[in-house]
Amino acid sequence: MFYSDKDVAATAVSEVGEAIDLLQQNDFRDLRLRSVALEVVFSPTILAARVIKAVAQRQMVRPGEQLTVEVELQPYRQSVVRIPFSLTIPADARPGKLVLSVHGGFVASQGDEKEQGGFLQLFQTEQPANLAEYIALFTDRPRNNDLILEYLPLSSEQQQEEAELKPLILVQGCDFVVKGETQIILEVKTDAQSQ
Numbered sequence: 001m002f003y004s005d006k007d008v009a010a011t012a013v014s015e016v017g018e019a020i021d022l023l024q025q026n027d028f029r030d031l032r033l034r035s036v037a038l039e040v041v042f043s044p045t046i047l048a049a050r051v052i053k054a055v056a057q058r059q060m061v062r063p064g065e066q067l068t069v070e071v072e073l074q075p076y077r078q079s080v081v082r083i084p085f086s087l088t089i090p091a092d093a094r095p096g097k098l099v100l101s102v103h104g105g106f107v108a109s110q111g112d113e114k115e116q117g118g119f120l121q122l123f124q125t126e127q128p129a130n131l132a133e134y135i136a137l138f139t140d141r142p143r144n145n146d147l148i149l150e151y152l153p154l155s156s157e158q159q160q161e162e163a164e165l166k167p168l169i170l171v172q173g174c175d176f177v178v179k180g181e182t183q184i185i186l187e188v189k190t191d192a193q194s195q
Contacts, residue, residue, distance in 0.1 A: 002177065046076040047145075047176050048177045050074050052180075057070075060186070061189070064089060067088075070083070083174060095190050097187065100151045146174070
């Protein structure tokens with residue numbers, strides 16, 4: 001799903017060019033494309049929404065607990081939509097801050113680099129071992145109509161190791177191209193801290 005307030009055709013086709021470049025520039029095998037077939041469905045309705053806020057069921061959590069986080073989206077000229085996420089605090093979470101970041105999978109058009117996630121950025125953290133893994137990096141990445149909740153458990157000891165930790169990611173599809181981001185901070189407490 002794509003949205004652009006300027007040129008939706010160019011935005012949609014840019015991903016096709018990215019896919020062709022991906023196949024042609026892979027390091028694993030020489031591939032020769034014979035043809036490309038596209039199926040396009042156009043909607044005159046603007047199906048875009050912005051992340052407004054996220055609200056956690058509670059601010060203090062314990063390791064292993066389940067928690068609901070409700071994300072509010074503001075669709076274009078429509079009523080607010082609420083999407084719940086159910087997440088489990090890691091059982092080995094240490095006491096401290098737990099930062100939750102909520103954003104859309106929206107990848108801006110090539111001229112708008114401040115919001116562009118970009119496929120090539122995946123290669124900074126992921127190293128595919130074969131052509132199938134290489135293609136999966138492209139096909140399995142978040143889509144424009146995905147709502148993403150990421151969290152990274154932090155404690156004073158972990159803050160130094162933060163760059164080495166990978167965030168835990170939950171993804172839910174929705175009926176809108178999702179733009180924007182918000183964060184909330186939870187406090188992880190252990191039973192020993194409560195006493």
